[in-house]
Amino acid sequence: MSDSPKSTIPTRASGAPLYAQVRNTLVGRLVKGVWAPGDALPSEFELAAELGVSQGTVRKALDSLAADNLVVRRQGSGTFVAEHDESRILFQFFRLAPDTGEPTFPESRLVSLRTGPAQPEEARVFSVTEGVDVFRIHRVRSLSGRGVIAERIILLASMFPGLDGAKSPNNLYGLYAHRYGVTVARAHERLKAIGLPEEEALLLDSDPGTPALLIDRVAYGLDGSVVEWRVAHCLTDEFHYATDLK
Amino acid sequence: MSDSPKSTIPTRASGAPLYAQVRNTLVGRLVKGVWAPGDALPSEFELAAELGVSQGTVRKALDSLAADNLVVRRQGSGTFVAEHDESRILFQFFRLAPDTGEPTFPESRLVSLRTGPAQPEEARVFSVTEGVDVFRIHRVRSLSGRGVIAERIILLASMFPGLDGAKSPNNLYGLYAHRYGVTVARAHERLKAIGLPEEEALLLDSDPGTPALLIDRVAYGLDGSVVEWRVAHCLTDEFHYATDLK
DNA sequence: CAGTGGTCTAGACCACGAC
């Protein structure tokens, strides 16, 4: 029996499934900023034709991006690049809620914004050499009009040039996305209970040693690089950190 | 042109998509215990033939169950009912990890197991009337040989008859599943930082008032009912609560 | 009404696991 050429279609070039390759291609375009947050992507048929795969394969790639909150799909309308608006932040990246009542987005008050050389621990988190310039933002966030979060944010100056001249908005992830084209895709948090340090106690109008929730968050971009390091001290007498396990 | 009968197949009886109906059917069978944890489900083709839908529709339902960790799919082998073994618990329901080193499953020491009438707050959590019988389990859990978690567990006696005569195993969710056919499918946790109460301080060999992580967990079964209420006090000087946001 | 994503089907081939 002679072997007939079975495949004239672009079969698995590398080891990865086609839909994964399509996904990677699309993520690469998101990283490059080919489409801005809020923009519509080409339709499934257009992408399929351009990439030389079937519509079903493009669909599987887009569904996977939607599952990771990188795009939003709207029936009858199209597929859109996800935006870091307050409602998404509240849903995806802000887990502190009042014990009674609906979650609300906190207001921020800037305490300080300084530039300096990266200390050893900072260099380790960002995988850079010691001494490169970093921004250090210090701010207090309020829920229901009461200051309950004191947080310190570390950023690479090279990733956010000119940031120290900007005002510190309430929604930093929206600023990263719209002004710098840097999208926070996911984050890892480590929580501890500690006694409130003196400096944070002053900012939160509390006594040093008050039990507080320490939240240590490292945020990652679309390409997997570390975008931000954030350490927050939270008072949890009227609030709690909520999470779902499934 | 005459209108020909387009659909001879079992189209959307109700408003829900077919694959969602298939999923609900399969979840119903899991609740009834048609297949036990670890059992293989029928193949996609068999389920498709039995339910009168295509293999692709069954596949979409099974993929959705796998995404919720209710079944495990193994290429070349089959689709199996998920088990509450220690590795799954560690991955899915246990978020406390040592600051340095790999996460490990904690050991448990039973402090007490008593029966009593449900107090108002307990009745509210379980949506039952006050006074129905509940079990109250109190135990201390150790990581790396050190007691770091003191937890109180509330269960409905009607859901776990005879539990008070059983030994309290390390892995309670495995006991619920194998002995009572009750599967914990998901849980909701609320975290706070508090000063360690006197009773927990004694159990954990610490001073009262030490900052501790309070974890309040409500666990839900496959059918959405409340299975367990668990309140834990955790020392986090050498451990942390880890979670991913995405 | 045209265009989009959502659902459903049918059939092919591939990769893996058990026997």
Add this chain to the structure above:
DNA sequence: TCGTGGTCTAGACCACTGT
């Protein structure tokens, strides 16, 4: 070698959105 799930395709129809 056979049966399983995994991938990929192709085409039909449905449901929704905007014009």
